[in-house]
Amino acid sequence: MGFEMFAVFPGCTLEKYSSELKEPLIKILKYLGIEWIDLGGRCCGMPLLLSGDSESFREVIRSNTDYLRNVVVITSCAGCFRVFREYYSGFMVKHLSQFILDLGFSSFPHKVDLRAVYHDPCELIRCRVAEEPRELLRRIPGLSLSEFKLNRESSTCCGGGGLVKAIFPSLAVEVAYEKILRELPQDVDAIVSSCPFCYLNFKDAASIYSLNIKVYDIIHILGMALGVL
Amino acid sequence: MFDNVFQTYKLRLYEAMDNSFIRAALRRAVDSFRINRDKALKRYSDVEDKRLRLIEVKKHVLSNLESYVKQTMESIESNNSYAYYAKSINDALKIIDEVIGSGKMIVKSKSITSEELNLNYNLKLKGNIVYETDLGELIIQLLDSKPMHILSPAIHVPKEKVAELFSKISGENLPPDIPKLTMFARSFLRDKFFKADIGISGANAIVANTGSIVLIENEGNARYVSNTPPKYVVIAGLEKILPTLIDATILVEVVSRYASYYMPSFVSIISGPSKTGDIEKTQVLGVHGPREVHIILLDNGRSEVARDPLFSQALYCIRCGACLYECPIYQLVAGNFGYTYFGGVGAIWTAFIDRELHYASLIAFTCTLCGRCKVKCPMNIDTPEMILKLRESIHSIKLIPEPIRQIIENVKKYGSPYGLTNRFL
Structure with a gap:
């Protein structure tokens, strides 16, 4: 190369x-x-x-x-x-x-004590990017990774895509809320995605409905694990 | 004008979204649908090969549609039945008017194609009485509402509301007990089937080389509709044509499994009127079944869509309804995400068959493009790609909802959909 x-x-x-x-x-x-x-x-x-x-x-x-x-x-x-x-x-x-x-990152210096579930963004999963974010999350000490029952190619949308959020903002948020309500595994503190639209939409749902769940983009988790956040 | 339609549509979506009946009904429906569909697909794993074969068959028919229509009509006529080709809705209504006339009592089984013609309204206008006989469709008709799902039209109506409705009609106090409500529908409709002058149905398939109508159902009402009245009328879109009976049996298996059933209770194959030759070998039409069978093949834009390299796949749809149950938007607002036809693929039908471009635009912009419908579609219909292309066509005729116009302007002017906050350097 x-x-x-x-x-x-x-x-x-x-x-x-x-x-x-x-x-x-x-x-x-x-x-x-x-x-x-x-x-x-x-x-x-x-x-x-x-x-x-x-x-x-x-x-x-x-x-x-x-x-x-x-x-x-x-x-x-x-x-x-x-x-x-x-x-x-x-x-x-x-x-x-x-x-x-x-880059071959095999271990992260900082613990991130979190029980997280990974949400597949539609735009990544349709490009068959499913394992890389999961693999990184698994390498982070302290973090336990759960799955939605419907995951990877079968995963369900957060509602934040297709510009729907720009036209029907409440509908987009409601899709995220419905997903959290219906699909969130037990004993999970946080939803982690790797797409800013999923992140923002889940965050809006969690805040509007005062849900007891943290929402992160994978950037935040990586930042914590590297000690830069 | 368009902005008003947009606001009304948005209001309707939001109302549906906040309707706890719709939400509860759909949650239950989606859960049981997924479990049963997965069970059906597991038990009949050969459906995978069959659906792939069916895609090829559909592709073949749609790219030779004209000759298949011709063959189908010849076959129908050779069965002592009447075949009609209706280019447009007006053509279809004119034919129906001639065949049915006025002052008739009609029993009808669920047909979304008839919604395209606004058929019940038009029949009533001519002084006919129409009874919908599918339980869900009957509820919808009595509520004067609109179907919300292609297979389960009353998916948004809870049992309490059905009890209230049926109590009013029967004059009795019926409890919200589903088996009891079902029995009421049975007794309410029973004599209508026998008194009716005419039965009307759609078709799940029309077989080109035998002229047969294939009906798939669970309730048994379509059997009555097609059999008890002396005259039977079928209205079916051109996309329902399949070359042979074998293809139709493949369709039966694929559509039922993806619609979450092992096997539908009843599959009827009807090839012409009821007949006998039992007395002196003299053929007489109309014994226990209909004396006349009329089959109207509805084009209404289909042959044009069939020629489009991308949008033709919208006609592959076999109406299993799987995409709707898998759609994140449909799960919240049911058939309000649609016009006559629902969901993402419904946007394509709304644009090219209903030709309601305002609604086609709004439906296209209600799709999150998540692609789950495509993943779950037995016919591999690429709805997201069609929606993107449809948005492009809609943009070129300037039917874009206001927030999207703003986004376009912002990107062009400032390099960001969010506007001034981060300007190009």
Whole structure:
């Protein structure tokens, strides 16, 4: 393998929720000691794709492609990941969980005492990314990992996708609430996902319905396990 | 105009979402559906090969639709039955008017295709009396409501409400006891089957080379509808055509298992009117069954959809209803996520068959695109991909809900759907 240049693509949602999502991501990458180009501030175009504005979507792809040639793109947004996989070409894309696993991280220095259940984001599971986030979570000391009864390819949606949350916000939250109510395994303190939309939607459901459950993106768990959060 | 439709639709979704009856009924339905479907698929593991074969058959029929329609009509006519091709809803209603006329008593079994024609309304307008005979559909009809599921139309109505409704009709005080309520429906409808002038049904399949109508059911009402009245009328979409009886039996197995049954109680194969030659070998039509059988093949946009490389797969749908039970949105709002046809795949039918573009847009934008329907579909229908494409068509005719217009504008202007908060550098 030749020279690899890493490019971090936080995506629009991590930018919008910067202190909650982007900053932890940057801290993790700094801890890992890699060098990267920051592609912050850019949008992968998914909102346009989902809006049906294919012409503008293609323009965004063209404009982004100039920046993405011959790099390894790292993103923790399941939406960006899927769009890069399915609609772009000319570079490699890795979800943060894949990237860290590929670095060969076999143990994490800090304990994270948590009984967590992993929620498969639709955008990752349709790209067959299921095991990498689980494998990382399993390597974290103190963390016990549970599964929803319907998991991996059979997993159910949090309601936060497809722009439904933008149009019918209460409906999206209600889907998350219904999933928690109906599917959450017993003796679990937290839901962990690896997609900002799932994270935000579950978090909204937990806060609106005052549920006794913590909600994390995998970024937060990794940050804690590395001692940067 | 569109913005008003959007607001009304949104209100309806939110009302349904907050309706505890709908929620409770759907939770129970989804749980038992999943258990029974998985049991059925496990017990008959050969359904996997059969569904793959059925996909190929459907693909073949839809890409040769015109010649299959021709063959089907010839076969129907050779069975002493009447075959009609209805290009549009108006054509279909005109044929129905000629065949049925007015002042008739009609028994009808559940047919979503007839919803497409708003058939009950149109029959009543001509002075006919129509009785829906499927239990769920009867409840819906008596409530003057709208079906909420293709197989279980009254899925959102709890037993207490049914008891109240049936008590009013019977003048007795019926308890919310499901077997007792079912018995009431049986006695209420019994004489209607025998008094009716006409029976109307849809079809689960129409066999091209034998002209047979295939009906799949559990209650037994469709048998009465097709058998007791002197005249039997079938309205079926072109996508119901299958080449041979063997294909139809494959359909029976696939659709029932994915609809969570081992085997449906009744499968009827009807190939023409009732007949006898028992006296001097002289053929007489109409013995115990109908004397006349009329079969209307409804196009209403189907042959056009069949030619589309992507959307044609919407016609593969065999109406098992599995996708609805697996849909996160449908589980909360039932058939309010839909128009005549429900769920994500319903958006495609709403756009191209019902041609209600406002609703097609709103349904398409109610889909989270999670893809679970595709994973669970026996026909591998790629609804998410079709929804994306439909959103594209909808965008080109500018029927986009306001929040989405804002998102598009924000991305174009500021490089982020959220607007000014993170501007492109």
